[in-house]
Amino acid sequence: MEVKIARTAGFCWGVRRTMDKVDEVAASAAGPVVTLGPIIHNPQAVARMREKGVGTVAEVQEVAPGATVVVRTHGAVRTELERARARGLSVVDGTCPYVKFPQVMAQRLTREGYHLVVVGDANHAEVKGVVSFAEGPCTVMKPGGAVPEFKAKRVAVIAQTTCIGADFERAVGALALRHQEVRAVNTICSDTDERQADARALASEVDAVVVVGGKNSANTRHLAEICREIQPRTWHVETEDELDPSWFTGCTVVGLSAGASTPDWVIEGVAARLRDMR
Incomplete structure (x- = not known):
């Protein structure tokens, strides 16, 4: 292939x-x-x-x-x-300096009197770190989840660096309808946006997609979700040992994407196994 x-x-x-x-x-x-x-x-x-x-x-x-x-x-x-x-x-x-940015903003915005909303996974290490720098009320909102209920006139919204842009946009819009003032600071990493755009383009050009990276990697999981919306034959694996030849029946071209924490040698191992499949 x-x-x-x-x-x-x-x-x-x-x-x-x-x-x-x-x-x-x-x-x-x-x-x-x-x-x-x-x-x-x-x-x-x-x-x-x-x-x-x-x-x-x-x-x-x-x-x-x-x-x-x-x-x-x-x-x-x-x-x-x-x-x-x-x-x-x-x-x-x-x-990572891009993670430092939401940490700094969490501290600065709460010092300015905003109720901070972080759009992200409350159990993720990055989000836990960001929340710890807040010096005032702080709420974590799950991407795509329900809008949290709290009383505040002034709200500031930031995001986990790997958040999908559309999820951040929805959160800001929903909060703006509930609170008098909503200030949004886009803390999504520029690499994340570029990587997700690449994944969308790739998924539209191939017969199947393999996304390589740790199962506990948020940005890798998001890449797999994005690809699956376009190309249903999308699989998330950590190494070449997880590949199943039956996934690629009838495939001529397979796309390969990988999370920001996936080493080159792991990607090459998956690519080599795919090329050897018949």
């Missing part, structure tokens, strides 16, 4: 920056190196980091004295950062 790979498939700039930073720290640190949470939402990449001696902890209290703590791409909860510094641990901030 012919395999068409999306131009934007694989690591985004922010993820590559963080991965390079972890490699540098691992090579130069005198003591242990750990990341606060999985460095990115890709099990294969995390496993490779483990092979290099980089561990993963869920909380700062698990970190051994003398260790270097690297904050993952998605950022960290503010109190965890404060605990790390209070313990005198060496902290290297690997937060």
Whole structure:
């Protein structure tokens, strides 16, 4: 089969920056190196980091004295950062700059007296981190979900960086009908918009689509959802081992997209298996 790979498939700039930073720290640190949470939402990449001696902890209290703590791409909860510094641990901030933006806006907008609404997944590490920087009332609204009920005259709306633009637009419009003043700040990562547009175009040109990336990666799941709306024969896999030849019966051209946290070598493994299928 012919395999068409999306131009934007694989690591985004922010993820590559963080991965390079972890490699540098691992090579130069005198003591242990750990990341606060999985460095990115890709099990294969995390496993490779483990092979290099980089561990993963869920909380700062698990970190051994003398260790270097690297904050993952998605950022960290503010109190965890404060605990790390209070313990005198060496902290290297690997937060993607595009994730820093909603953190800064959460703090600034709530200081200005707005009730903050974050359009995103309340259980996602990025959103938990953003919410922790709010210094006033804050509500998380699930993309495509019901409009939350609360009393406030002034409301500010921001989004998880991987949010689908249409979901953010719907949330802002719905809130504007309920509150006197609604201020919207678009915190969706520009790479996310470009990657999603690429996925839409790809899905319209092929007989089937494979989206590669961690099952717990929000941006990868969104890519699969977008492709599936256009091309029903869309599958989300983490590695080539999950591919089922029966999915591609009658297919001549298969599209391949990948989340921002998917390593190149994983994408190439899936592409090679697809090309070998008959």
